[in-house]
Amino acid sequence: MEIIRFADLKAEPWRNGGGVTRQIAAQPSPSVASEDAPNGRANGGRDPGWDWRVSIADVTKAGDFSPFPGMERVLTVIEGELLLLSVDGAEHPMEKYRPFRFAGGAATSGKLPTGDVRNLNVITRAGAFKGFTSIIELSRKRAHPVFDGQLGVLLQGQAKVSAGEGGPADLGRYDTVVGSDSETPDVLGRGFLAVVSIDPVED
Structure with missing residues (x-):
C-alpha cells in the first residue's frame, strides 16, 4: 500500500507569483526531451514533459494560469469559497467540490472574490489519457x-x-x-x- 503524504510534497512557486503548486504524481512522456521542460513545468507554452499530472495548487493572487497546449484540464476547488475562472473569455464561477473540465491551451485566468483558494488539478495529454x-x-x-x-x-x-x-x-x-x-x-x-x-x- 502506497500513501503519498501531503507534508512531503515540495511547493513550487509560480513564475507570476500568484501561487504555488505541489505535484502529487505524474507520468513522464517518453517522446519529450527533458531539457524542453525544466522541473516538469510549462515553459512559455512548450510541452511540460509528462503525459499526465495530478497536483494541488494554492492560488493567492488573481492572474493568468500557465498554458498547457495539447492537454486537457480538470480543476476542482477543494478549499475556499469561490474561484472566478475565465476560459477563452467566458467566465465560470467555480464553487467547492465541483470539477470543471477545459482545454489546457485555452487562455485562462482566475479572480478571487472571496479570498485564497486551493485547487486539485488533473492535466492529461489529449488523445492519450483522459482524467476524471x-x-x-x-x-x-x-x-x-x-x-x-x-x-x-x-x-x-x-x-x-x-x-x-x-x-x-x-x-x-x-x-x-x-x-x-x-x-x-x-x-x-x-x-x-x-x-x-x-x-x-x-x-
Whole structure:
C-alpha cells in the first residue's frame, strides 16, 4: 500500500507569483526531451514533459494560469469559497467540490472574490489519457476502494486506509492513496475523498 503524504510534497512557486503548486504524481512522456521542460513545468507554452499530472495548487493572487497546449484540464476547488475562472473569455464561477473540465491551451485566468483558494488539478495529454475527478462522501461502515489507475485524496475529515493483510493507516488532510487491483486499498471514515482516475484512451 502506497500513501503519498501531503507534508512531503515540495511547493513550487509560480513564475507570476500568484501561487504555488505541489505535484502529487505524474507520468513522464517518453517522446519529450527533458531539457524542453525544466522541473516538469510549462515553459512559455512548450510541452511540460509528462503525459499526465495530478497536483494541488494554492492560488493567492488573481492572474493568468500557465498554458498547457495539447492537454486537457480538470480543476476542482477543494478549499475556499469561490474561484472566478475565465476560459477563452467566458467566465465560470467555480464553487467547492465541483470539477470543471477545459482545454489546457485555452487562455485562462482566475479572480478571487472571496479570498485564497486551493485547487486539485488533473492535466492529461489529449488523445492519450483522459482524467476524471469524483468527490465521494466517506462512510465509517462502508469502505470505498481505490483501484489501479486511481488516486484517492482525502479532502476533509478523518479516515483510515487498509489493504491486504496490513493494518490500517491514518490519513491526514490532502494525503493521497495510490490505487491497486492486487491489494485494493479501502478507505473508511468521515469526510470527503477526491477520487482521480487516469484512463488510457483506446485507439
